Amino acid sequence: MNTPLPTTAYPGFGATAAGRASFLAARRKAAVRALALALPLLVFLLVTFVAPIVSLLARSVQNPEVRNGMPHLSAALAAWNGAGVPDENAFAALALDVKRASEKSQLGDIARRMNFYLPEYRSLLFKTARAARTQTPAQWKTSLVELDPRWGENETWRLLKRAAQSPTPDYLLNAVDAQVAPDGSVARVAADSAVYRAAFARTVTISATVTLLCLLLGYPVAYLLATLPEKQSSRLMMFVIVPFWTSLLVRSTAWYVLLQPGGVINSALLRLGVIHHPVPLIFNRTGVLIGMTHILLPYMILAIYSVMKNVSPSYMRAAKSLGAHPAVAFARVYVPQTFPGVGAGSFLVFVLALGYYITPALLGGAGDEMISQLIAEQTNDQLNWGLAGALSCYLVIFTGVFYFVFNRLVGIDRLRFG
CATH class of the missing domain: 1.10.3720.10 (MetI-like)
Incomplete structure (x- = not known):
């Protein structure tokens, strides 16, 4: 059987509602004071520990290089269905973006990102940038395919389309020796490349x-x-x-x-x-x-x-x-x-x-x-x-x-x- 609390349950206060409210207010004040004392440490941990970790983990799905450095091409590839090679608009957007990226010193970052897909991408992009700065053809599609036959291959454009997507699962797949196959399925990388x-x-x-x-x-x-x-x-x-x-x-x-x-x-x-x-x-x-x-x-x-x-x-x-x-x-x-x-x-x-x-x-x-x-x-x-x-x-x-x-x-x- 429960025994009722005496009227002096809280020392210094009566059993009245005002006394209990005053006691609870004092406890809340003490809790706020303790939180204020711990707040600098919490802020320090958030800034120096939690924020860097969250930033690094967020990079595992971020893919900003091609998307930010080649915006016109990214928009053109978003509308491409992935069959064959894109139309003339995508080739013109490619020429325009590689030229601007080269002028803004962004092409190196884009080339490094594409090299993770295909090691020969760097030379291809820089060759294309040089041509874009010196040529103004009527048909960029014909000109770029003649410049390098790789621009006429579906795989070249498929990888560009993947690199222009953000967020992306590519890094998470690469970290377990997997990749997205041309048909869209997830496949393992070659045995000699698995690390x-x-x-x-x-x-x-x-x-x-x-x-x-x-x-x-x-x-x-x-x-x-x-x-x-x-x-x-x-x-x-x-x-x-x-x-x-x-x-x-x-x-x-x-x-x-x-x-x-x-x-x-x-x-x-x-x-x-x-x-x-x-x-x-x-x-x-x-x-x-x-x-x-x-x-x-x-x-x-x-x-x-x-x-x-x-x-x-x-x-x-x-x-x-x-x-x-x-x-x-x-x-x-x-x-x-x-x-x-x-x-x-x-x-x-x-x-x-x-x-x-x-x-x-x-x-x-x-x-x-x-x-x-x-x-x-x-x-x-x-x-x-x-x-x-x-x-x-x-x-x-x-x-x-x-x-x-x-x-x-x-x-x-x-x-x-x-």
């Missing part, structure tokens, strides 16, 4: 392997730190925290020196007679796994340790007093209670490993490129921000999927053992 699906699979494989290695190495360390006396545990904890004070680049470079054929590790093994020839430990998958495991191991240790510190030793004593073997008690009583820490640490290490760039670039070989390296290549070397945005978009989706999986697993374990 990105293998890179995604390789990224997930490396990240999962690093997560497993960190779990195997970090669980015993976390258990030791959690069960030792406080004074000894604090001293040993320094060896876990110290790597956070060292630059990621410095740690990766240190492994670069240690793992070389003439480095410290191979030299020591040769002197001890363990090996007779230097072991390849760098510029391969081994170097990547060693470097990433060393850098990400503290995240796993700290996540598991934070949960282990809250596990009461009375559970183990109770299991032993009931006749359980210490190993059985550890496996069936202690370990399940640490699953939330294992799940949190595994997710943290796995997500961080998905986006790693410096360590694989320094220690890995040609067959160990992760998706972050391909994103950097598209932004820095190829200047293909659309494809970089598409690759980033898939990486964000993968991260969200893995978060959902880990969250469900950790949630189940908490319900069962919490």
Whole structure:
């Protein structure tokens, strides 16, 4: 049976409606004050973190080069049904737009965009621009086909029509080694041109392997730190925290020196007679796994340790007093209670490993490129921000999927053992 609240439910206020209203107004004022204090941080995160990510992801469907640089041609191709080659109006619009784009220094951007479809497009457009600046024929269609027979091919115009459409799925398809076929269907690219699906699979494989290695190495360390006396545990904890004070680049470079054929590790093994020839430990998958495991191991240790510190030793004593073997008690009583820490640490290490760039670039070989390296290549070397945005978009989706999986697993374990 519910007991009614006393008349002094809110200290300092009576039970009247005015008193309750005054109390709620004070709470609202405090909430507004807290929001005002947090507002600068929220604005900072929106400007420096959220906005750049949204901008990059938006580029995965944007296609502005041809549409903005060749507006007359884009309008003419929008009315073209895609059969054969367009009419004279489209050829005249092409000549007019390439001439203006060349004069405004926009033709380079258009040519670079078209080169993603067909590598020979750049030379074709610049050749056409030179002709458009020096010629004024009565029939541009006849003149341009005579200038280069490729203007008489349907494929040349089909790709221009696709490039003039925005938004476009082309970047998202290219990021999974697919493309739009001439008949409008989605088809895979040639096997010798497929790069990105293998890179995604390789990224997930490396990240999962690093997560497993960190779990195997970090669980015993976390258990030791959690069960030792406080004074000894604090001293040993320094060896876990110290790597956070060292630059990621410095740690990766240190492994670069240690793992070389003439480095410290191979030299020591040769002197001890363990090996007779230097072991390849760098510029391969081994170097990547060693470097990433060393850098990400503290995240796993700290996540598991934070949960282990809250596990009461009375559970183990109770299991032993009931006749359980210490190993059985550890496996069936202690370990399940640490699953939330294992799940949190595994997710943290796995997500961080998905986006790693410096360590694989320094220690890995040609067959160990992760998706972050391909994103950097598209932004820095190829200047293909659309494809970089598409690759980033898939990486964000993968991260969200893995978060959902880990969250469900950790949630189940908490319900069962919490």
